[in-house]
Amino acid sequence: MKKIALFVSLLAYVASLVAQSSYTFTAHRNVVRDGYNFWISEPDTYVDRKEPFPLVIFLHGASLCGNDLERVRKYGCLDAISMGRDINAIVLAPQNPGGSWNAGKVLKLLEWTTRRYDIDTNRVYLIGMSLGGFGTIEFLATYGERIAASMELCGGTVRKDLCKLNDVPLWIIHGTADRAVPVDRAHDIVNSMKKCGSTSLLRFDKWQGVNHSQLAKLFYLDETYAWLFSHTKNASPKTVNQDIDIKAKDLDRAYQNINRNANKITVSRHAGNNNDMRRTDDWEENDADPVVEQKQEAAKKHHSASHHVYHTVKKGDTLYSIAKRHHTTVDKICRLNNIKETTTLQIGRKLKVK
Numbered sequence: 050m051k052k053i054a055l056f057v058s059l060l061a062y063v064a065s066l067v068a069q070s071s072y073t074f075t076a077h078r079n080v081v082r083d084g085y086n087f088w089i090s091e092p093d094t095y096v097d098r099k100e101p102f103p104l105v106i107f108l109h110g111a112s113l114c115g116n117d118l119e120r121v122r123k124y125g126c127l128d129a130i131s132m133g134r135d136i137n138a139i140v141l142a143p144q145n146p147g148g149s150w151n152a153g154k155v156l157k158l159l160e161w162t163t164r165r166y167d168i169d170t171n172r173v174y175l176i177g178m179s180l181g182g183f184g185t186i187e188f189l190a191t192y193g194e195r196i197a198a199s200m201e202l203c204g205g206t207v208r209k210d211l212c213k214l215n216d217v218p219l220w221i222i223h224g225t226a227d228r229a230v231p232v233d234r235a236h237d238i239v240n241s242m243k244k245c246g247s248t249s250l251l252r253f254d255k256w257q258g259v260n261h262s263q264l265a266k267l268f269y270l271d272e273t274y275a276w277l278f279s280h281t282k283n284a285s286p287k288t289v290n291q292d293i294d295i296k297a298k299d300l301d302r303a304y305q306n307i308n309r310n311a312n313k314i315t316v317s318r319h320a321g322n323n324n325d326m327r328r329t330d331d332w333e334e335n336d337a338d339p340v341v342e343q344k345q346e347a348a349k350k351h352h353s354a355s356h357h358v359y360h361t362v363k364k365g366d367t368l369y370s371i372a373k374r375h376h377t378t379v380d381k382i383c384r385l386n387n388i389k390e391t392t393t394l395q396i397g398r399k400l401k402v403k
Contacts, residue, residue, distance in 0.1 A: 070094075070135050071313040074127060075391060076118045078320045084157040085143035086118055090127055091166075092137055101169035103138040103278060104162060106155065107268075108188075110179030114147045125178070129268045132304075133311030136274055138174075139166050150177075150184025152191040159195065165380055171197060174277040178202040178264060179230060186211070186238060193217045198280035198289075200273065202264045203227055205234030212245035214238070218280045218289040220252040222267070224259030224297075250289045256297035266303035270295060317391040357385075358403035362394045375402040 071093035078086045095102055107126040114120075121144045122128055130136055141162050143155065163170060175196050177185035182204015189199055190206070193213035200220045223235040232255055242248050267273050276293040360371050368379045368390060379390060385401040394400075 070311070071315070072130050073315045073317065074122070076316070076318040078118070078318070080319065081157050081161050084154045084161070085145060086116070087141060087143035087158055088118065088121055088127060089162065089166075090130060090136070090140035090142070092135070092139075094137055095139065095166075098167065101167045101172075103172035103174065104159075104166075104168045105136065105138045105140045105274070105277065106159065106173070106175045107140060107142045108150055108155070108175070108177030108181030108184040109142070109145070110181050112179075114145050114180070116144075116146055118144055120144065124265045125268050126176070130312055131309060131314055132269065133306070133308045134269060134271065134274075135312070138172075138274075138278070139168060145180070145184070150180065150187060152184070152188040155184070155188055156192050156195070170195075171282040172278070172280075173197055173282070174280075175199040176202070176268075176273070176277065177204060178268075179204060179261065182230070186214070189214050189217055189219065197282040198277050200267075200277065201238075202267060203230050203235075203261055205230055206238055206241075209241060211238060211241040214242050215245050215248060215250065216287075218250045218287070220254070220276065220289075222254045222256065222264060222295075224256045224261065224263060226258050227261040229261040250287065252289055252291070259297050259300070263300055266300040267295070269303040269307070270299060272299070317389070319391045357401050359399045360402045362396055362398045362400060364396055366394055368392075368394070371400065371402065377402055 073091045073093075075089045075091070076086070077089065080086075105126060109121055109125055112120075113123060113125075121142050122131065125142065126136060126140045127142050130140070139162065141158060143158055159173065162168060163173075173196055175185055175188060176199065177183075179202070182201045183206055184204075185199055185201045186204060186206040187208065189196060190208050190211050190213050193216055196217050198218040198220075200222070203223050221235050221238060223230075223232045225232050235253065235255070239248070239251065239253050242251060272293055272295050276290055276295070279290045279293060358375065360366075360375060362371075368382055372379045372382055382400060382402055383389060383392075385403075
């Protein structure tokens with residue numbers, strides 16, 4: 050019997066490996082001028098995508114602030130993936146070094162990501178908790194037209210003009226036992242929205258007896274992402290999903306069926322330099338839309354190898370400086386040479402640039 054049980058366990062383990070999803074977490078430092086350091090999570094399904102991918106932006110709370118990017122993986126979207134949840138989207142997870150979230154800096158990261166990944170700009174989602182909840186409201190109040198749907202957890206705001214929030218499907222959740230950020234902060238947001246007119250795209254839930262930290266469990270529920278992904282920015286008429294529901298009692302099952310071996314996580318790092326931190330207005334000139342690039346590449350397939358242009362790597366070269374010199378993009382160089390942004394460039398190597 051013991052041998053049979055062992056064999057069954059072994060089969061289950063092998064089955065779990067076969068069903069394993071793969072994700073690449075890439076840490077980016079000093080890449081976007083006047084932005085934040087950040088993580089990008091890329092699922093293996095992105096490689097064989099048939100259409101542009103959704104993007105989820107995760108804004109963390111005060112406990113994850115600092116200059117150690119590993120802290121951003123302690124809870125939230127990245128940790129949920131590490132614990133076995135599948136989020137079939139590109140995830141952008143910046144780190145706030147301290148203080149309030151700056152909506153302009155988050156926007157720069159959003160623009161950087163949409164230029165380097167095949168992102169469906171009608172499916173960009175924003176979720177933040179605590180300090181990240183404050184940041185979520187700040188971003189929506191400033192650049193809400195960029196977001197398809199948003200979830201704000203136990204946050205607040207000091208802003209008075211929140212009219213843009215009325216144009217975005219928004220789910221605000223706050224616990225009545227929250228001592229860190231009182232539930233009155235959520236009421237202030239809702240009241241300000243009501244002053245602007247219809248709040249038909251708002252869902253507001255007060256969960257009795259739930260404290261501040263308990264809401265972090267929402268990142269580990271599949272329903273959280275299903276609700277976000279059910280919205281598109283170009284929907285007409287625009288509505289807020291009321292069918293997918295989450296109750297306070299659902300937090301109890303947030304960590305059920307968790308298996309840190311369920312997903313394979315590969316971690317890579319990219320440290321930029323002053324050449325990498327280009328001004329935003331440089332991007333339009335040097336970084337073409339990836340979808341347009343793919344079409345252009347398909348149209349050029351009939352060209353022979355003699356049409357290619359090569360660059361020999363010299364000391365101090367980076368993919369970004371090479372791309373700028375040859376009026377191309379990092380993405381294109383990576384595709385032509387079957388490398389990644391994080392690949393170490395060896396002096397003397399010939400890179401195909403066109």
